[in-house]
């Protein structure tokens with residue numbers, strides 16, 4: 709896609725350098741495929757040289773520039789990282805949810821996916837489900853926002869003009885959990901129509917994160933003392949997701965997405981809460 713209004717590519721991750729007509733450039737898979745008639749400069753975040761993945765005793769930090777290919781390595785089921793943090797078993801299914809070409813796989817980034825804020829953004833699903841907290845850099849300074857609140861609608865988010873996602877922190881309490889993943893699409897290699905992740909925390913709590921079927925992530929949290937049975941989970945979904953929050957596009961009608969949300973949510977509940985189910 710031609711971008712013949714671009715006058716400069718600037719190697720910077722400094723929000724003070726951002727001005728009207730600029731866009732942060734990460735993998736470029738959206739910027740260079742959709743094109744633009746208005747952008748003047750691309751500010752290249754890759755120039756910052758951020759370490760893609762950093763691990764310590766309190767969790768994992770993913771740089772926004774971490775690519776899907778690099779994240780895939782983190783999710784190796786036989787690797788040391790998943791052995792330490794079992795919740796990361798959902799990393800590879802989330803990477804696979806892109807149904808990606810070689811280009812998307814190797815160039816597109818965690819931060820670019822969240823900032824694009826598509827309902828079917830699998831990095832939004834992953835980071836929201838694992839209680840990821842984004843560090844945002846803007847002209848006014850740095851702030852933190854849970855990923856589940858950062859994406860606010862189809863292609864909409866809480867980023868201020870010129871603000872960038874520096875990283876996403878995945879905390880230890882979520883990484884220690886048992887997780888499970890469900891995804892449905894209308895076709896074999898189609899975009900996600902519903903993507904749900906269930907989490908059973910070490911304190912016995914249950915967290916269900918609904919994405920792709922809804923315009924923005926929706927999270928239901930149940931303490932160990934009030935775990936839901938089937939009807940209670942359905943009632944919680946009723947209360948959390950009004951009809952107009954189900955996404956409507958060529959990848960699935962809202963009524964189908966709603967039915968699949970209840971079905972996959974119940975599957976995750978059975979798997980994670982009902983031993984032997």
Ligand SMILES: Cc1cc2nc3c(=O)[nH]c(=O)nc-3n(C[C@H](O)[C@H](O)[C@H](O)COP(=O)(O)OP(=O)(O)OC[C@H]3O[C@@H](n4cnc5c(N)ncnc54)[C@H](O)[C@@H]3O)c2cc1C
Nearest residue numbers: 732734735736737738739816817819820821823829872873
């Ligand atoms: C064929 C094809 C299939 C695709 N399928 C899917 C799919 O199934 N699901 C899906 O979600 N997406 C899909 N995409 C869209 C896209 O590839 C992904 O969303 C990708 O993860 C975007 O990441 P990127 O690093 O390439 O972003 P870029 O193209 O570099 O940037 C995308 C947008 O995010 C902004 N941005 C990037 N990084 C940051 C940051 N750190 N802070 C603030 N803003 C930032 C940019 O300014 C730009 O507006 C697809 C694209 C193509 C071409």
